Amino acid sequence: MLVKRRVSSRALFVSVALLMLTLLPLTPSTALAARDSSNPHDFFGIVGQDPWYQYNADPANFPNGINQTFDENFVSGIATLGAGWVRIEFHAEYDEPSGPGRIDYSKFDWFINTLAPKYHIKVLAVLGTGILGDLDPKYQFQHINDKPDASGNNYYSQAFVQRTKEIVDHYGDNVAAYEILNEPNANVLLDQETSGRQQAVNPIVYGKMMTDIYRMNKAAHPNVQFVAGSLLHEKDTSKGGALGWMTSVYQSPAVQAYVKETGHTPDDAIAIHPYYLDPQDVLAETLAVHNLQKAQHDNGSVWITEIGMAATPPDWSDYGIMDPTASEVEQANFLQQVYTLLQAQAPWVDRVFWFKYEDFGNGNWANWGLVRLRESDFVYGPEATPWPRKEAYAVYQSLANPGALPTARVAQPGDVGPRVLYFQETGHVLRDPFLKYWQDHGGLAQFGYPVTEVFYVQGRAVQYFERARFEYWPEYTGTPYEVQLGLLGRYVTKGRSFATQPPPARSEPNRTYFPQTGQFIANGFKDYWEKHGGLAIYGYPISPEIQEVNPADGKTYTVQYFERARFEYHPEHKGTPFEVELGLLGNQVIAGNGWYR
Numbered sequence: 001m002l003v004k005r006r007v008s009s010r011a012l013f014v015s016v017a018l019l020m021l022t023l024l025p026l027t028p029s030t031a032l033a034a035r036d037s038s039n040p041h042d043f044f045g046i047v048g049q050d051p052w053y054q055y056n057a058d059p060a061n062f063p064n065g066i067n068q069t070f071d072e073n074f075v076s077g078i079a080t081l082g083a084g085w086v087r088i089e090f091h092a093e094y095d096e097p098s099g100p101g102r103i104d105y106s107k108f109d110w111f112i113n114t115l116a117p118k119y120h121i122k123v124l125a126v127l128g129t130g131i132l133g134d135l136d137p138k139y140q141f142q143h144i145n146d147k148p149d150a151s152g153n154n155y156y157s158q159a160f161v162q163r164t165k166e167i168v169d170h171y172g173d174n175v176a177a178y179e180i181l182n183e184p185n186a187n188v189l190l191d192q193e194t195s196g197r198q199q200a201v202n203p204i205v206y207g208k209m210m211t212d213i214y215r216m217n218k219a220a221h222p223n224v225q226f227v228a229g230s231l232l233h234e235k236d237t238s239k240g241g242a243l244g245w246m247t248s249v250y251q252s253p254a255v256q257a258y259v260k261e262t263g264h265t266p267d268d269a270i271a272i273h274p275y276y277l278d279p280q281d282v283l284a285e286t287l288a289v290h291n292l293q294k295a296q297h298d299n300g301s302v303w304i305t306e307i308g309m310a311a312t313p314p315d316w317s318d319y320g321i322m323d324p325t326a327s328e329v330e331q332a333n334f335l336q337q338v339y340t341l342l343q344a345q346a347p348w349v350d351r352v353f354w355f356k357y358e359d360f361g362n363g364n365w366a367n368w369g370l371v372r373l374r375e376s377d378f379v380y381g382p383e384a385t386p387w388p389r390k391e392a393y394a395v396y397q398s399l400a401n402p403g404a405l406p407t408a409r410v411a412q413p414g415d416v417g418p419r420v421l422y423f424q425e426t427g428h429v430l431r432d433p434f435l436k437y438w439q440d441h442g443g444l445a446q447f448g449y450p451v452t453e454v455f456y457v458q459g460r461a462v463q464y465f466e467r468a469r470f471e472y473w474p475e476y477t478g479t480p481y482e483v484q485l486g487l488l489g490r491y492v493t494k495g496r497s498f499a500t501q502p503p504p505a506r507s508e509p510n511r512t513y514f515p516q517t518g519q520f521i522a523n524g525f526k527d528y529w530e531k532h533g534g535l536a537i538y539g540y541p542i543s544p545e546i547q548e549v550n551p552a553d554g555k556t557y558t559v560q561y562f563e564r565a566r567f568e569y570h571p572e573h574k575g576t577p578f579e580v581e582l583g584l585l586g587n588q589v590i591a592g593n594g595w596y597r
Contacts, residue, residue, distance in 0.1 A: 041084030043343055044400040045124065045353030046370075047306060048078060049380070051111035052091045055104075058382045071111055073384035078357055079119040081370070081393065082400025085176070086116065087305055087353050089126040090167060092133045100159050101133020105170060112174050122176040124227070124305065124353070129182070129189050131163050132156070142193040145202050152208030152254050161212045168217045168224065177225040179271055179305055180210055183232040185245040200245055207252025214266035215258070230271040230305050233285060243292055246270065250296040265298040269350060271305040279337040282307065283346055290348040301350040304342070308355035309334045310367040313388050319487035319494075320457055320471070323594040324391045327367075332391035339399050354396065358386075370396060374459060387458050388597040406452035406464075406596060423449050434463055434470045437483035441533055445577065451586060457597050462486065464590055467582040468565065480536060485564040488585040489542060493561050498543040514540050525560050525567045528580040539563025552584045559583065 036042035051071055058067040078086055090108070092101030116123050129141040143156035168178065181187075184201040191199045214226050228249070231242035249255060250265065258266045272289055274282045286302050293300060311331035314322045324332070335354065342349050359369035361378045370393040375381025386393075397404055409427025416422050421430045428450040430438060438447055448466025455462060461472040469486030476482045500518030504511065511522040519541040521529050529538060543561040550557050550568065558569040566583030573579045589595050 039084055041082055041120075041400055042122075043351050044083045044339070044396070045085035045087060045305070045351050046078055046081065046083040047087045047353050047356035048074060049358065050088045050091065052089075052107045053380075055107045057380070061382075066107060066110055067382065068110065070380070070382060070384045071115055074357075075111070075115050075119050075121060077371070077384065077386050079121060080397075080401065080404050081357070082397050082402075082404065083121070083354075083357075084400075085122045085124055085351060085353065086357075087124040087126065087179070089128055089130060089182075091130040092163075094133050094135060096133055096135060098136045099133065100136070100139050100163065103131070103163070103167060103170075112171055117174070123174070124177045124179060125167070125171075125175045126179045126182055126230075126305075127160075127164050127167065128179075129187075131167070132159055140193055141187075141189050142198070144205060145190070145194075145198055148202070148205050148208070152204050152252065153212075154205060157205050157209050161209055161216065164213050165216050168221055172221060173223050175224065177227055177268075178213075179227045179230055180213060181206070182230050183273060184229065185242050186232040203245060203248035204252045204254075207249045208254040210249070211254040211258045211266040218266075225268040226266075227269045227271045227303055227305070228267040230273055231289070232273045232275070233277075242272070243288060246289075246292060247296070250292075250298070259297055263297070265293075265296065265300070267298065267300055269300040269303045270298070271303045273306040274304060275307065279334065279341050282338055283341055286342065286346050286349050290346075302346075302348050303350055304352040306353060306355040307338060308368050311390055311392065312367045313372065313390055316388075316458070317491075319491040320460075320462070320469075320597075321486075321491050321589065321594045322388060322597050328391040332395045335392045336395045336399070339396075358384075385456075385459055387456070391593060394596050406455040407590060408453075410453060425449050426451055428453055430463075433472060433483055437470060438465075441537060446532065446582065448582075448584070448586065451590060455596070464586045464595070466584050466586050468586055469589070469595075485537060485539075487539070487563050488589055489539070489561045489563050489565050492566070492585060492588060493542060498546075498561075501544065516540050517542050519544055521560070524569060524580050528567060529562075538565045550583070551588055 051066060054067040054070050056062070056064055057070065062068060075086070088111075090103060093104055094101060096102065112123055112125075132139045132141075134140050139156065139159065141156075143154065144160070146154040146156060148154045148157070164178070164180075168175070181201065184206055186199050187201065190201065210226075210228050217224070218226065229246060231246060233242040255265060270289055270293060272285065274285045277285060282304075286304070289302050292298075293302070309331045311327040312325055313328060314325050316322065339352060342352055354370065356369050357371065359372045359376070360366050361376055361380070369390070371386035371389050373381050374383065374385040374387045394405065402408060403410075410429060412422045412424075413420060413429055419432050419435060421435060422428075423430065426449045430450050431454075434454070441447075447468045450463055450465050452464040463470045469488055471484050471486050473482055473484055498519075501513075501520055502518075503513050503515060504520075510526065511520045512526055513520050517540045521541050522545070525545065532538075539562050541560060541562050545558055545560045547556055548559045549555070550559075560567045566585055568581050568583050570579060570581055573581075
């Protein structure tokens, strides 16, 4: 988990990486742990909240148990995003005054043994500082650097190895991989507990731990992968930074003896956390680590188990569309570049975990997620409903699971009939209650084809059509307002101002004046408005009749904006039912950003 840390300059790390690139060959080895080509999601990982935190989080519905509603929504959301892996962390119980604490497996079993397999998600579990309790001072993490004995062990490291074996034996293959410590080369907790005197785990101790863990577990669990490091490239560049620290681990007596005995190192991969680098430098960093592996007879791959960039979403708008902030655009561009670059040019990188799925809340480091969860602030909400999604969410999904995008064509469902229509023209399905509203209010001529599937914005079901957005309002079930058109007219005219008109001095039969907005409707637009549903369907006029270039065909038409639509006068269809049409606002909106929230 990312926490606030000292950060050295990007230039210092890049200089170290470039130095390593000059010392080692730039050609990748052919002895790589192959990506699972049968699973297109295997490259894509995500960091998510640990199930441990959901124990008794909803005492009304799950007293003294895991909030299963939260975790089910959480994991299904990750699967819909397209991630094939989720990274979580184990925690011991911290309420025992003596001893190393215990792992309460009831807080993890359902998530790992049932939920993740249900959604075809593999689990990467971090075995970090939390797997040993810390009420007993003997098990504070700083003791990992106590002087080792002749074998390279100390009391803390021996307890850590034994706890690891306990966890691995408990879960077998249901945990696909374990990451041994988080950022051991630059650990925040170690820095805090030693008042800044130590930041890195002793490489001799770490090498012995890694060797013992691999030796004790790999033969019994050959399908489980053991990942070393999660190196943070930021500190002490005078000694080679993270690469220098990892070199010392490779050269530790325990690792050297294991390599001499077996011909390979005691790990299946090395993990890194390449924060605060541009995508090309991330690529260079992974290559530097990979070449270091080759130089040390390590045939494993490289895993990026954290990479991310914070982004703050905008405030909610009444029209339900939130234009992306500058930081959202930056985050989305960075994510796209990192994943596409590494997938195409770094075969030594097996998988990349974005940090993280959800924002923490409004505290420090609040905005690293791809989504926020509804009703979450400093404490998570009870249901893990994603809202809002950030721009980077759609980018990640477009790379990892493009078929789940609302705009993606779907196959014809098996229940097509009077109440379920499928439109081959756009590849989308229309069902009740939206189908009934569509049919009752003009159908294809009025709204056009559906151009998305149903998805949810702020917990509300919506579906886009060529000329409108339908919204489902269950609180008005059984009334004419159960389905409403979204405020697309308001949205596409935001930032524009229109001259208002004074009320008429006398009644004019061809005009209707609306003091609410200071606008008239007249003639053909008035007739169309009244015949096709009026105020309940389109809302008030918010502009006068104006001449405007139509973005769909580049021609100039007379148009008038309403809260939920744009009326267009098409003289080429004079005398037909298509003389006045609704503008293609649905197409116009989904061609931009901010609608998929």
